Amino acid sequence: MSAQMEEWHFPAGYDQSYLPDPSSPYWFPHRETMDPEERNAAVLVRLREVMEYAYATSPFYRRKWDAEDLKPADITSFEAFEQVPVIQKEEMRAAQHEHPPFGDYLCVDESEIHHIHGTSGTTGMPTAFALGRRDWEVIADNHARILWGMGVRPGDTVFVAALFSLYLGSWGAMAGAERLRCRVLPFGAGAQGMTARAVTWLARTKPKAFYATPSYALRLAEVAAQEKIDPKDFGLEVMFFSGEPGASVPAVRDAIADAFGARVVDCGTMAEMTPFMSASATDRTPDGMLLWQDIVWHEVCDPTTFRTVPFGSEGTPVYTHLERTSQPMIRLASNDLTRWVMEDNPCGRTYPKLPDGVYGRIDDMIHIRGENVYPTEVDNFLRGVADYGGEHQIVVRRTGSMDEMIVRAECTLPSGQRDDFERRTGSGLQSLLGVRVTFESVDAHTLERAEHKSRRVVDEREHTKR
Ligand code: 8LE
Known part of the structure; x- marks a missing residue:
């Protein structure tokens, strides 16, 4: 079955010259629309492979799983997988403290590291994210595929209005847009007077797509109004967001869509989980976020037992990489809150969906x-x-x-x-x-x-x- 799934192998690697047929709504028609049971069966095999890889290359995972007497070979069902202990952020911080700077779950040689990102460190010890060169290419491919699903096409200008710093959001959006052969305008955010300059640049370059946090888009609309410029004149068609709730909060979503006259698309999991756009809406399934289960395995779990909750129920997302070799995360607890459903999606993709997006952190x-x-x-x-x-x-x-x-x-x-x-x-x-x-x-x-x-x-x- 996996033979039919386009470019489905581990470690992942994609043909960098591939682009879909321009008339196709899908980047990978089979992987995106296949019978979910079939996909799940392939994912289960992959989960075992990723775990075997992590067990062989990471003292962190060996320690964690040996303590539970758990071997990757035991993962013969999703029920067994749900018993794999989750990772909490504190464990990563501790591992990085003991084995600086990347922790003993790096899994690749340091010479393979292509980008180093991290948390801002405002609420504790910062955590470093190491992304391998090969992984970066795969991330770009995955994000390009998801951007295609949002309706972004080669040649479109993509305006990135988020911090270019340790924050992965902006870089991840840019990597995907570059792979999609878009024109990227890496504008950034956060410096003095930059929002007013963003207004000028948006008005002059008239990009088709835009990436930021939802609160920053609203800020931008206010500054445009102060400058007597109607944000609709930017001519944006699609605005995609990650980083915080907003794009799936109905009144926030409407406020952005009304101000800019553009489609609003929600996406985003966590920086550790890059390709973080693996939860994302599409142009024809615009509400909430689809869970692109062949890129990252998303579970919605009971926040105390970390077993999945049935479709229709609320829980906390738990994420597992299927394609990362540098710092692969296997059952990372997000401590966010959401609800998931499985229904027919208008875009034809057979993925589960978070109809209300991720609506908050348990701590908040x-x-x-x-x-x-x-x-x-x-x-x-x-x-x-x-x-x-x-x-x-x-x-x-x-x-x-x-x-x-x-x-x-x-x-x-x-x-x-x-x-x-x-x-x-x-x-x-x-x-x-x-x-x-x-x-x-x-x-x-x-x-x-x-x-x-x-x-x-x-x-x-x-x-x-x-
Ligand atoms: C509701 C995903 C990314 C790179 O944009 C990001 O913000 O990652 P980061 O800094 O690790 O923060 C992750 C947290 O931001 C999540 O756990 C969640 O609380 C929040 N978040 C990110 N995207 C969304 C979100 N909350 N909707 C989103 N679309």
Whole structure:
């Protein structure tokens, strides 16, 4: 069966000159539309292969699996695979501390390393990501294939408006666009005055495709408005996003689509999981994200047992590389939250889907007086409120023995005329969230905008780890 699957082998390597027939909606028609059971059977064989490779080349995996008396050869069913212990980020940090700088799960010779990326390190010890030269080519191929699915074609200009730094998002988007023979405009983000310059460049170059974080796209639309330029005049057709929830949050998605007059596509797993675009929507299945299971094996699991939950249920994504040889991740726990389904996709791809995208991190969910509040719910609600100024902040603090939630939102009305706005918004939030909310309005354009990923929650309670 795997013989029919285009270029299906491990270690992976793709014909760098291949491009699909221009009339084909698919890069690899068979791999993308095959019977999912058949695909799963091929994936199961591959999972064993990847595990054998990792066991042979990495003390990290040997240690981890020997402790459970687990051998790659035992993986003869998905049930057996679900018992492979997950990896948490702390374990990678510890392995890198013991074996600097890449940890003892590198799996390739250091001479094979092509790029080094990493976490920003704002919330702990930074983690280094080493990507092999061969892997980089495979990543580019996979991302090109997914971009094709979004409707991007050779010759299109792709504007990358995300940090070119340790962050992998921008580089991964660029690698895919280059492999697709696009014209890449690696604009970047984050420097002083850069957003206004991005507006000028977008207006002049009129790219077809655009990549950023969702909050940065909204920021860009605001700056364009200040410069008296209509973002629709950029002529963008497809805007793809990763890095944070947003492109699948209905009101955020609509706000971006309306401002730019473009299709909004959500994608993204984790930097460690690059090719991180393996969860991605397509032009004809535009909502949520499809799980391209022959690139990365995505499971949605119970967050305590790490067994998969049935389709239709909520859980946390757990990811396994099928094509990486440098730092392959085998059951990496994301600690994010999502829901998955298996249904007929309009684009004809036979992949499972996250219909609401990834809607938050377990850690970011606010537990307050017995209720769970997702910050994305607040974002979604506020974007639908008339006179909302476009940015907000959620502060959770303990006053006496009570937890208190304060939502501070911008309002476009002058300060003397906000009573109605405050009443509407405050009571709307309260009934949506089911907890008492102290609502405050502030002037528009006074809260900080994200140049990268937004951080809107300030949890001042001591016991809460953030
Ligand atoms: C909802 C995927 C990438 C390279 O853009 C990225 O941001 O990787 P990074 O910095 O390792 O952060 C991964 C985390 O960002 C995920 O665990 C998730 O919490 C969030 N994230 C990334 N893409 C999305 C997302 N959350 N929707 C997304 N599309």
